[in-house]
Amino acid sequence: MSEKEVLYSQQGAVATITLNRPKRGNALSGPMAAQFVEAINRAIDDATVRVLVITGNGKYFCTGMDLTSQSNNDDDSPTASDAVASTQSMFTTLARCPKPTIARVNGPALGGGVGIVFSCNFRIVHPAAYFSMPEVHRGLIPALISEVIVPQLGAFRAKQYMLSGERVSAAEGYRVGFVTSVADPQDEASLDKKVQEYVVLLLQSGPGAMRDVKNLVDAVDSRGGNNKAVTSYVREAFGKMISSEEAAHGIGAFASREKPNWDEFGLGGVKAKL
Numbered sequence: 421m422s423e424k425e426v427l428y429s430q431q432g433a434v435a436t437i438t439l440n441r442p443k444r445g446n447a448l449s450g451p452m453a454a455q456f457v458e459a460i461n462r463a464i465d466d467a468t469v470r471v472l473v474i475t476g477n478g479k480y481f482c483t484g485m486d487l488t489s490q491s492n493n494d495d496d497s498p499t500a501s502d503a504v505a506s507t508q509s510m511f512t513t514l515a516r517c518p519k520p521t522i523a524r525v526n527g528p529a530l531g532g533g534v535g536i537v538f539s540c541n542f543r544i545v546h547p548a549a550y551f552s553m554p555e556v557h558r559g560l561i562p563a564l565i566s567e568v569i570v571p572q573l574g575a576f577r578a579k580q581y582m583l584s585g586e587r588v589s590a591a592e593g594y595r596v597g598f599v600t601s602v603a604d605p606q607d608e609a610s611l612d613k614k615v616q617e618y619v620v621l622l623l624q625s626g627p628g629a630m631r632d633v634k635n636l637v638d639a640v641d642s643r644g645g646n647n648k649a650v651t652s653y654v655r656e657a658f659g660k661m662i663s664s665e666e667a668a669h670g671i672g673a674f675a676s677r678e679k680p681n682w683d684e685f686g687l688g689g690v691k692a693k694l
Contacts, residue, residue, distance in 0.1 A: 434619055444483075446480050468686060469519065473615060480528050483528070514540065522542040531553055531555055531562060531565070532564070542600045543601075553565070635657075636654070
């Protein structure tokens with residue numbers, strides 16, 4: 421039996437999804453992308469999961485699309501079409517996940533790997549890791565990942581990185597602003613420590629409130645300069661929030677000087693264990 425290309429594990433309220441093709445640099449095949457989407461949906465549907473961590477097994481985080489497998493498929497074949505659909509679904513499903521997501525970038529991220537990173541809310545990066553979109557060096561374009569990357573980087577920086585295919589270090593990514601934190605090069609355990617720091621912070625927050633924050637930011641950002649639409653959405657979001665059971669619990673806990681217990685407010689189809 422072949423080894424799974426995507427691993428899923430859960431510890432407490434944290435689900436970890438691991439890209440597991442280390443001998444291929446965790447390059448993305450069609451089946452692997454489909455497994456990745458299944459893993460994300462599993463975490464979304466499980467109310468006991470409140471934070472997702474995405475990482476890679478081995479030296480690389482993810483080296484992008486597996487061009488070897490793609491070259492064996494006719495561009496118009498159902499197999500090639502399915503692979504493209506699965507890969508695009510991987511980015512959009514992760515980016516739209518209602519739960520907070522952390523990219524634990526254990527090594528270099530190339531092409532589609534950069535897309536996975538940009539689909540996550542937090543990016544904790546190994547100091548030796550780098551980012552590159554070298555598609556143009558192969559006569560290709562980073563089409564599928566552009567949807568999640570361009571809005572965050574902006575047109576100028578996106579064109580620079582996509583046209584040059586240059587390697588962007590972890591430190592430079594932090595300076596530019598698309599990396600949350602870079603691990604300490606003097607401490608081998610620093611990457612996991614920093615991931616855990618954000619996990620602890622996120623578990624202190626209401627699951628519904630975090631979902632609504634993600635929706636709020638996306639909605640306000642997508643409406644651009646339409647001030648009326650933004651004002652209307654913000655008022656509606658505030659009204660729903662302030663009248664929710666989760667808000668009542670959080671405010672009550674604050675008034676009582678107690679820590680709120682968010683376990684009963686988990687998101688998903690699987691009932692949270694109380």
